[in-house]
Amino acid sequence: MTRTRTLDLAVIAGDGIGPEVTAEALRVLRAAVGDEATVTQTDYPLGATHYLATGEILGDETLEKLAQHDAILLGAVGGDPRDPKLAGGIIERGLLLKLRFAFDHHVNLRPTRILPGVTSPLADPGDVDFVVVREGTEGPYVGNGGALRVGTPHEIANETSVNTAFGVERVVRFAFAQAAARRGRLTLVHKTNVLVHAGGLWQRIVTAVAAEHPEVSVDYLHVDAATIFMVTDPARFDVIVTDNLFGDILTDLAAAIGGGIGLAASGNLNPSGDFPSMFEPVHGSAPDIAGQQKADPTAAILSVALLLEQSGLGEAAARVTRAVEADLAARGATPRSTAEIGAAIAEAAAA
Amino acid sequence: MTRTRTLDLAVIAGDGIGPEVTAEALRVLRAAVGDEATVTQTDYPLGATHYLATGEILGDETLEKLAQHDAILLGAVGGDPRDPKLAGGIIERGLLLKLRFAFDHHVNLRPTRILPGVTSPLADPGDVDFVVVREGTEGPYVGNGGALRVGTPHEIANETSVNTAFGVERVVRFAFAQAAARRGRLTLVHKTNVLVHAGGLWQRIVTAVAAEHPEVSVDYLHVDAATIFMVTDPARFDVIVTDNLFGDILTDLAAAIGGGIGLAASGNLNPSGDFPSMFEPVHGSAPDIAGQQKADPTAAILSVALLLEQSGLGEAAARVTRAVEADLAARGATPRSTAEIGAAIAEAAAA
Ligand SMILES: CC(C)[C@H](C(=O)O)[C@@H](O)C(=O)O
Ligand SMILES: CC(C)[C@H](C(=O)O)[C@@H](O)C(=O)O
Numbered sequence: 034m035t036r037t038r039t040l041d042l043a044v045i046a047g048d049g050i051g052p053e054v055t056a057e058a059l060r061v062l063r064a065a066v067g068d069e070a071t072v073t074q075t076d077y078p079l080g081a082t083h084y085l086a087t088g089e090i091l092g093d094e095t096l097e098k099l100a101q102h103d104a105i106l107l108g109a110v111g112g113d114p115r116d117p118k119l120a121g122g123i124i125e126r127g128l129l130l131k132l133r134f135a136f137d138h139h140v141n142l143r144p145t146r147i148l149p150g151v152t153s154p155l156a157d158p159g160d161v162d163f164v165v166v167r168e169g170t171e172g173p174y175v176g177n178g179g180a181l182r183v184g185t186p187h188e189i190a191n192e193t194s195v196n197t198a199f200g201v202e203r204v205v206r207f208a209f210a211q212a213a214a215r216r217g218r219l220t221l222v223h224k225t226n227v228l229v230h231a232g233g234l235w236q237r238i239v240t241a242v243a244a245e246h247p248e249v250s251v252d253y254l255h256v257d258a259a260t261i262f263m264v265t266d267p268a269r270f271d272v273i274v275t276d277n278l279f280g281d282i283l284t285d286l287a288a289a290i291g292g293g294i295g296l297a298a299s300g301n302l303n304p305s306g307d308f309p310s311m312f313e314p315v316h317g318s319a320p321d322i323a324g325q326q327k328a329d330p331t332a333a334i335l336s337v338a339l340l341l342e343q344s345g346l347g348e349a350a351a352r353v354t355r356a357v358e359a360d361l362a363a364r365g366a367t368p369r370s371t372a373e374i375g376a377a378i379a380e381a382a383a384a
Numbered sequence: 385m386t387r388t389r390t391l392d393l394a395v396i397a398g399d400g401i402g403p404e405v406t407a408e409a410l411r412v413l414r415a416a417v418g419d420e421a422t423v424t425q426t427d428y429p430l431g432a433t434h435y436l437a438t439g440e441i442l443g444d445e446t447l448e449k450l451a452q453h454d455a456i457l458l459g460a461v462g463g464d465p466r467d468p469k470l471a472g473g474i475i476e477r478g479l480l481l482k483l484r485f486a487f488d489h490h491v492n493l494r495p496t497r498i499l500p501g502v503t504s505p506l507a508d509p510g511d512v513d514f515v516v517v518r519e520g521t522e523g524p525y526v527g528n529g530g531a532l533r534v535g536t537p538h539e540i541a542n543e544t545s546v547n548t549a550f551g552v553e554r555v556v557r558f559a560f561a562q563a564a565a566r567r568g569r570l571t572l573v574h575k576t577n578v579l580v581h582a583g584g585l586w587q588r589i590v591t592a593v594a595a596e597h598p599e600v601s602v603d604y605l606h607v608d609a610a611t612i613f614m615v616t617d618p619a620r621f622d623v624i625v626t627d628n629l630f631g632d633i634l635t636d637l638a639a640a641i642g643g644g645i646g647l648a649a650s651g652n653l654n655p656s657g658d659f660p661s662m663f664e665p666v667h668g669s670a671p672d673i674a675g676q677q678k679a680d681p682t683a684a685i686l687s688v689a690l691l692l693e694q695s696g697l698g699e700a701a702a703r704v705t706r707a708v709e710a711d712l713a714a715r716g717a718t719p720r721s722t723a724e725i726g727a728a729i730a731e732a733a734a735a
Contacts, residue, residue, distance in 0.1 A: 122577025
């Protein structure tokens with residue numbers, strides 16, 4: 034049998050627990066893909082460690098190389114937050130956000146389900162299964178801030194959220210398509226009663242696109258109210274569409290009620306295909322437990338499922354998801370190492 | 385006995401359930417104060433209903449009259465959100481936010497406790513008792529936004545968050561004082577790794593003021609991570625200090641985990657005393673249940689406790705709090721009317 038399909042991956046294992054969880058994610062990916070595609074892998078040693086050693090955060094040359102791949106798998110980046118050389122989110126902005134912006138990852142897709150065997154901190158979460166479609170290239174993340182008279186009693190620091198019809202419409206359309214393929218419910222989350230200009234834009238575009246999707250029912254929640262429903266009735270959500278900052282906040286909350294950040298996967302998508310999409314667990318690099326085989330690779334593995342699905346390898350993606358579900362359902366009280374979890378899931382996911 | 389103390393209240397009962405819950409809050413206030421002060425009350429018929437009938441949201445003359453009172457008690461404002469005449473948060477911004485800004489309510493104080501007899505949606509919340517000190521006059525709430533080419537495919541809508549050393553320092557100082565008088569823990573919540581200018585300002589001011597408060601231990605959480613801890617370990621929090629928007633979001637979440645928005649009180653404080661502070665339940669006007677005596681007046685009553693405490697009537701405040709606690713602990717399955725709950729708490733709170 035000839036493998037007609039190739040999947041050419043860029044891997045940024047990163048810092049802290051990043052390399053450990055990424056190793057398991059790749060092991061599962063290879064097992065699940067089996068003969069369905071030829072997987073190639075190029076490792077890019079980026080992150081806080083690399084920066085401290087070399088001074089490079091993400092150069093143009095590296096960016097150009099990364100752009101050639103089919104998809105990027107990222108473990109976690111970020112060093113010791115108390116290290117003054119890493120202050121001000123220099124790695125987060127210079128690497129993670131730079132990749133999202135450079136590769137126009139305007140859809141940040143973050144699903145939440147409470148999987149069998151997983152304990153939610155909520156007493157009675159109900160049947161939770163929703164996805165947050167977070168805008169990824171606009172909002173308060175654009176870096177359009179500035180400050181005057183820094184360090185004096187007269188300092189003033191501004192941050193500007195930028196929102197465009199172009200940027201909002203494309204992510205709203207993506208969210209409607211998701212809702213149409215799921216349970217047909219879309220919730221716009223914003224703060225239209227305070228942020229009237231940005232909120233008005235989001236609201237009008239959702240209303241306009243809704244007219245093309247009579248099969249999708251639409252509602253609206255202020256971001257503050259959305260956090261209430263997230264803990265009192267998360268089962269009400271199907272697809273949430275929201276801006277970059279609200280999406281950042283809501284998806285951490287969603288991860289928490291879904292059983293923890295150790296299970297939360299995400300895809301930074303460029304649905305146009307002009308640049309590779311990037312897949313990463315929502316969790317950080319957790320330097321405190323790095324190198325000890327204590328990290329749970331499940332979020333990284335579920336990010337691989339997203340990667341495979343978005344790469345047209347839906348059956349392999351489904352095998353990964355089923356293997357994770359079975360593994361979670363069977364987890365006992367005895368802790369396993371990162372590699373043990375990865376090996377078990379890889380075995381179950383094998384094509 | 386002569387009453388040396390007076391308490392001259394402005395009352396904005398507002399819309400929806402506002403008048404019902406305010407009536408009970410005032411009944412409890414009068415009972416708890418008893419002979420300790422002479423309470424006078426002026427009603428201001430403001431809100432969505434008033435606006436639709438008269439065209440006034442909040443005129444300068446009314447504002448000047450309100451400024452003369454010792455404190456303002458507000459029920460809830462806002463009409464039917466689908467009413468196009470009320471679109472774009474016109475009442476919220478023209479009345480509620482206008483009052484906060486005009487009277488320089490730079491401290492928005494929002495306590496959360498899980499009181500005996502109250503069920504949290506969290507399976508195992510632990511001993512929750514914290515206050516959020518939300519900045520009230522800056523951040524993305526300043527109305528410094530704008531839009532170009534509205535309604536076209538080239539629309540761009542900006543919102544600017546404004547943060548000043550003056551504005552941040554005063555609220556941070558207030559928060560440190562709260563922490564010193566409580567369990568000595570202060571958590572700054574922001575998003576310093578993305579909003580570097582505003583985040584840097586907040587971070588530096590917290591660090592500077594911390595040097596004057598060796599008795600307070602300080603930590604920092606990104607707003608996204610803060611929502612995780614809010615559902616996995618809310619007992620870790622003592623005092624949270626944060627900006628206007630993050631505070632808006634976190635306090636709704638806090639209210640939810642504390643047993644619901646029906647119990648969440650708030651004070652919009654101007655600690656200088658130049659203008660009256662304003663006390664209001666965190667909940668809205670809930671038009672769907674208005675006029676049916678179904679609303680829980682507890683959040684309004686707990687707002688009265690905050691009002692009394694901030695007005696130097698600490699013993700009356702404590703009586704209200706104890707009466708609410710006793711009432712909550714004894715609540716059975718039989719629903720009571722708004723007035724029944726108010727009457728029971730008033731009786732227990734009587735001086
Ligand atoms: C690390 C940080 C810049 C990032 C974000 O804010 O988007 C993270 O919180 C996330 O959600 O992926
Ligand atoms: C009604 C709205 C403007 C207000 C706010 O955003 O501050 C409310 O949500 C609150 O928290 O008091």
